[in-house]
Amino acid sequence: MARAASPGSWASVRRAAVAKVVVMVVSGAFGLVNTRLIIGHFGADAYAQYGLLATFPTLMPFTDMGIGAVILNAVAASRDLPHDAVVRRTLTTALRVLLVSALLIATAGIVLGLLGLWPTLLGARLMEGGGRTATVCLVIYAAALPLSVGQRVVVGMGRSATQVLSQGIVSPALSCLLVITIVARLDAGNAVSVLSYLANTLVSIICLVVAWRATRPLLRDAVRDVPRLRAVRGVRIxxxxxxxLVQSLAIPIAFQTDRLLLSHLGRSEALAQYNLAAQLFNLLTQTVVVTGVAMWPHFARARADGRVESPFRPALLFGAGGLAMGLVLAALTPWAARLLSDGAVTIPLALIVASVLNVGVEAFKQPLGMYMTDPRGLRFQMLPVLVLVPVNLALSWVLIEYLGAAGPILGSVLSVAVCQILPYSWWVARDVRRRRGEAARDGGQ
Structure with missing residues (x-):
């Protein structure tokens, strides 16, 4: 018979949510300081270039080649992590893939720099010497990519809060680097973007150190095996x-086109309304996503232990919590909008309602998606996600005419409900019944 999880098994999920709230507060405060320092000492052009180059990671969601899912499942399922031969070979395989990916990214950045193509790709917002800066940023990003295995190991160990808290060091670290540059009286407008990439690299370094110490000698042995291509074969990933990887490519396409559609189809004030609402409600959706990822190792460990845990009750509780938080923020939104925009932008009721529903839908979806993280579940998720892209685009296109800035948000709500929540619920219900039947048969023998 399947064993039930203890209430304490969800402690890591709660800690991740609290950690995300703390990090958002700290990052928000230091983010305002950094904005003031960059604009005040290096100019508006440096700030514009900093914002432009900071988007590289969001434009390249494919860089880890889906390796994160492989590491999370292997680590979460392990009973003796420091000495687990399967996890060791999995990490060795992951490092090999990430090194190849890093080499390709760095090579692309250097070639673009040598050919002088960065201004063509990124537009006229680059400062003089901005092409070299873009190349350096991409090389730093590529160099940090193999180090990201530490973050995956930490999350797989059920220590998502550690990974989230490590992100809180980025904004303070950037503040320190900016202050040092200012005190040294360096004319470093182009260096601002480089400093931000160096600060972000600290997250991978911190998590790698934590993972290295917590799993000794696992990571050391995995790194040692990387060049031993013939002696140490990789695992099937x-x-x-x-x-x-398919999901990491499709989902950004589905949800990052809202601003583009509003720019072409919406009224003049719609884009500003959307941006302001997103600035507020993204605080909740980011917390929802981070907390959802913390559930991944919980369900992976349950599978490895032979426990059959349905995600429907967590989904209901998580969805209700998301709606409750959304309603609280909705009550504060008119005041926050006046404060942030100095009264220049008013967020309409339809946009507030759509944003609350979006938080609730995303929250309900997370436990279902985290349950479906074995190979069978991940394969099933591909088709709904691929269908989601054109459906969301079409709904957003139509609804913008009637609802303005609320159109793309409501389009996302409807497309996620129809293309993800409904098929995910069907698949999960069947899988839970199948696994409980197998557990009952095994228990009766």
């Missing part, structure tokens, strides 16, 4: 990595 296609079944997990490819579905995760």
């Amino acid at each position: 296609v079944d997990t990595a490819v579905p995760q």
